[in-house]
Amino acid sequence: MEKQDFKIHIIGAGVSGLIAATVLEQNGFFPIVIEATDRVGGRVKTDIIDGYQLDYGFQVLLTAYPAAQKYLDFESLDLQKFLPGAAIFKNGEQMAIGDPLRDLSLLFPTLLAGIGTLSDKIKILKLNSKLKTKTLSDIFSDKEQSSFSYLKQLGFSSEMIEDFFSPFFSGIFLENKLETSSRMFEFVYKMFGEGYAALPKSGIEAIPKQLSKNLKNTTFKFNTKVTSVKDAEIILEDSTKLESHYTIVATDASSLISNLKNQSTEWKSCDTLYFETENKVIKKSLIGLIPEAGTLINNIFYHTNxxxxxxxxxELLSVTVVDNQNLTGEDFIERVKRELKEHCGIDLCRFIKQYSIPMALPKLVNLQYDMLPSETRLTTNIFLAGDTQLNGSLNAAMISGERAALSILEIVSNSISSKK
Structure with missing residues (x-):
């Protein structure tokens, strides 16, 4: 059988599925991607409303991600970089804290900010240098503990954890108790230290769009829902049956594969609300944090920076809420507006849109950085991909997609060799 005759299906046109298609194409195959929605991207999408670019949730690309460097053309994405730090709103004041070694404009604000002690700032420098020399495989083979206990163990003051680490990393981990694995903390911290947080000029969806645009021999079936996956067969919502030599499931597999029904992934959720404002209270490209206990708002960012x-x-302002405290509708929006005014002095804001994202990040234990291609294989013909296989990151989505495709390549290559 010629390579182009193999029916290889990928379920899900998110980043993981697109990387799997890329690797298969590079090796002479013609994959078919089945996607339930009308476009590529999965959880990585952007809407244009009232002229503003609204990402599905506040998302950033960390430019140090090894897999992103391998598969993305950063130059054509026209990446816009965040400053390495944050603006913290506390007791009616705004204070900037950041890495002055990477951006000199943050030197004096950081030294003068009443956030943490001098000892905390020295410990941050020590943490930076420690993680510079620590490899990713070392990070992911270390004993797991919560990020909170990890920071306490390093000797950071309660104030530093409450005012900076907790609000900053809660927005990344999407939980506000720093229960996420210390492996993830070290990985993300290292990535921040070695590169930048950035957004493509045309929004986060530019990433999957670039990946799909580069695919020449891949067929896309949009607005097509899969109801079940068997070893050599895919059944669609309209009862159509598709013959499949190999299938990569690059979406939540538990509802599609019968023997996974009791192994569904737990998910972390969040809400992102977008507002139009008259002015900006943060003048630089810094994320704004509100460390006060009991507040709904986790972080804010002016995308017009x-x-x-x-x-x-x-001006376009996004507000991320990790725990909506069971508030919904107008009550939720009004509470967010009240907090913006009370803590940040932001008034006169017009609500544009709210994104409630129930499956924002997978809730995982025993986080891994990488996996063998063979580890993606579930049955003879079915393979699993997606960040749920490793850790909740764009980098993990890319690696798992690559590994699933490589597993199929190995199997096909071995079967061709054995027939010679």
Whole structure:
């Protein structure tokens, strides 16, 4: 059988599925991607509303991700970089804290900020240098503990943890108790230290769009829902049966594969609300944090502090809420507006849109950085991909997609060799 005759299906056109298609194409195959929605991206999408670019949740690309460096053309994404730090709103004041070794403009604000002690700032420098020399395999083979106990063990003061680490990393981990594995903390911290947080000029969806645009021999079936996957067969919602030599499931597999029904992934959720404001209270490309206990708001960011391909007439503010405290609708929006005014002095904001994201990040234990291609194989013909296989990151989504494709390549190559 010729390579182009193999029916290889990929379920899910998110980043993981697109990377799997890329690797298969590079090796002469013609994969078919089945996607339930009308476009690529999965959880990585952008809408244009009132001229503003609204990402599905506040998302960033860490430029130090090894897999992103391998598969993305950063130059054509026209990445807009965040400053390495944060603006912290405390007791009616705004204080900037950041890495002055990477951006000199943050030197004096960081030294003068009433966040943490001098000892905390020295410990941050020590942590930076420790993680510079620690390899990713070392990070992911270390004993796991919560990020909170890890920071306590390093000797950081309660104030430093409450005012900076907790609000900053809660926005990344999507939980506000720093229960996430210390492996993930070290990995993300190392990535921040070795590169930048950035957004493509046309929004986060530019990433999957770039990946799909590079695919020449892949067929996409959009608005097509899969109800079940068997070893050599895919059944669609309209009862159509597709013959499949190999299938990569690059989406939540538990509802599609019968023997996984009791192994569904737990997910972390969040809400992101977008507002149009008259002015900006943060003038630089810094994330704003509110460390006060009991507040809904986890972080804020003015997207108009970065260059964007399209923009409305005023300022665009995103607000991320990790725990909505069971508030919904108008009550939720009004509470967020009240907190913006009370803690940040932000008034006169027009609500644009709310994204409630129930499956924002997988809740995982025993986090891994990488896996063998063979470890993606579930049955003779079915393979699993997606960040759920390793850790909740864009980097993990890419690696798992690559590994699933490599597993199929190995199997096909071995079967061709054995027939010679």
């Amino acid at each position: 970065l260059d964007t391909k399209t923009t409305g007439d005023k």
